[in-house]
Amino acid sequence: MKNYKIIYLISFFSGFLSLSQEILWMRIISFAGMSVPQTFSFTLALFLVGISIGAIIGKKICKLRENLQLSNIGIIFFIAALVDLLLIVLVYFSFYFNGLILVLGSFVFISAMVRGIVFPMIHHVGANQVKTGAQISNVYFSNVFGSALAPLLISFVALDFLNTQQVYILICFLTLLISAICFNKKEFKFIIFLINMFVFFCLFLPEKLFYELSKNSYELNVYPEKIIENKHGFIQVYNSHGDQVVFGANVYDGKFNTDIFHNTNGIDRAYFLTTIRPKAKDALVIGLSTGSWVKVLSMMPSLEKITVIEINPAYHDLIKSDPAISRILKDRRIEIVFDDGRKWLKKNQNKKFDIVLMNTTWHWRAYGSNLLSQNFLHLIKSVLNENGVAFYNTTQSIDAFYTAKQVFPRVYKYKFFVLASSNQILLSEKDMITSLCELEDPLSKQKIFSGENQCILAKNEIMKNPLIPYEQIPAFPRKPELITDDNMITEFKYGKGI
Incomplete structure (x- = not known):
């Protein structure tokens, strides 16, 4: 019964380290799979199968060796750390193979299988030390507690200070540390200590993993x-x-571009929006990204306030690196809020806007339907003024156009964007030219276009693509369906897939 409580610590880290590696593999595979939601189920399924097969192997080891010791568990932890280190090295060579996702999936399976071996062994050693039901419960609770704590500490803490490669190596370091604790012989502890110092040194190596994936x-x-x-x-x-x-x-x-005559990023769509409601006073932008679209909106002299909702603060830091776009950070009319768009809208139903702009990400990405669903569009509609407009990217989803029509009385197509409102939208080329000529730099007050001729050229660039009423949109290749938060059809039924 000597040191019988140490088994709780070993059990805790068995769960914590296994779930930590799952989170990191999920992050790697999601990135390689272009953030499609199917990568989650793919990774989770392989992880669970790997854990199950590992547990079966662990059970057989327990049957073959009745008198298991902590040192036997230490060997499995040691092997798990070395296997994980080998797998992360192999990732660098896997980019040259077709079916990268399948290769990465096999790595998840192997990692989970090796780590799955240890849990039955921990129970076996724990029960041999103290043969009570309480001991079994405590060992099991320790493992579950470690598993539950991993997503919190890894996803919300560690990854805010370290990159994925560093956290992965840190998990290997901790695995070797737990392995050393399991051994009694000093020579084994010393060998593991030397290996662990090398692994710790690897924490400071430059990030290579995601550069290769990119x-x-x-x-x-x-x-x-x-x-x-x-x-x-x-x-x-x-x-x-x-x-x-x-x-x-x-x-x-x-x-990074706001030049309509260097229209490599479809910035004409942002300029088009400035001509729709040239007298708008309040604008809401959901998604900051490069800040180029916010920069164009800020050129409207009528705007008194632009509220930008962005979930990732890193975009704010990225914008600082561009001299032209970073000027929006000095514009007092622009407020950047780091929050989830839906949560912010629910908390600010009392606010009203003349323009709501979303340069929405690809509809097939994970959580894409959160911005295209009927449920979310009702939130958008509730914060629009009577003559307000919503302008957002469908990324060619026909279901997004159809869903917009179920929420807004007036829906138009401009390129792959939806322009939605409660009122009819009429275009006058003369008014468009006037609106474009009024655009100015908010800080220097210098006009964006040097004269009427440039305004006309900008108008012509915009009008290369007509504004098409929903009723006149060419026939869809299939019958469109309503997007809701529950069906998530843009991500699964008509998504990109793995």
Whole structure:
């Protein structure tokens, strides 16, 4: 019965370290899979199967060796740490294979299987030390408590200070530390100590994992200039022919550009919006991204307040790196709030806006339906003034157009955007030119377009794509369906998939 309580610590870290690795593999596979929601179920299924098979192996070990010791558990922890280190190295070589997701999935299975071996052994050793029901319950509780604590400490704390590669190596370091605790012989402890010092040194190596995963995301064999990572996700920045291209979680997010005559990022859509409600006073922007769209809206002299809701504070830091866009941070009319768009809308139903803009992410990404659903659109409608407009990206989802029509009386298509309102929207080319000529830099008060001719050219750029009433949209390739928070059809039924 000597040191029988140490089994609780071992059980705790068995659950904590296993769930931590699952979270990190989920993050890696989600990134590689372009944030589609199916990566969650794919990773979870392989993890659970791996744990189950590992538990079966652990059970057989317990039957073969009745007199198991803590040192036997230490060997499994030691092997688990080495396997995980080997797997993260193999990730670097897996990018050259077709079916990357399947390769990464096999790594999840192997990692989970090795770690799954240890739990039956912990129960076996714990029951041998103290043969009571309370001992079994305490060992089990310790494991569950560790498993429950892992998502909180890893997802909300560790990943705000360290990147994924560092946290992964930290988990391997802790696994080796627990392995050393299980051994009594000093020579074993010393060997593990030396290995652990090497692993600890690896914590300070430059991040390579997600740079490799990002290598071909924008252009073949092109690495991002930088990657910003926090608990909310990843921001990749590429340089392409003088343009700074931004990806969010391995999916195209936008470019730093506000020049309508250098229309590489579809910025004409933002200028188009300035001509729809040129006398707007209050605007709500959900999603900051590069800040280019907010910059264009800020050129409207009539606007008194622009409220921007962004969930990831890293975009704020990213914008600081661009001299032109960063000027929005000095505009007193612009308030940037770091919050979830839906939560903020629910808390601020008393506020009203003339413009609500969402340059929504791809409809097939995880949580895409949260911004395209009928439920969310009702929230948007409730904060619009009588003549207010909602303008958001459908990313070619026909169901998004159909859903908008079920909420708003007037729905129009501009490129792949929905323009929705309670009132009819009429375009006058003369008024558009006037509106464009009124645009000015909010700080210097210098006009954006040097004269009427430039305003006309800008109008022509905008009008290359007509504003089409919903009733005149060409026939959809299939019957569109209503998007709700519950059915999530843009992500699953008609999503991209793995």
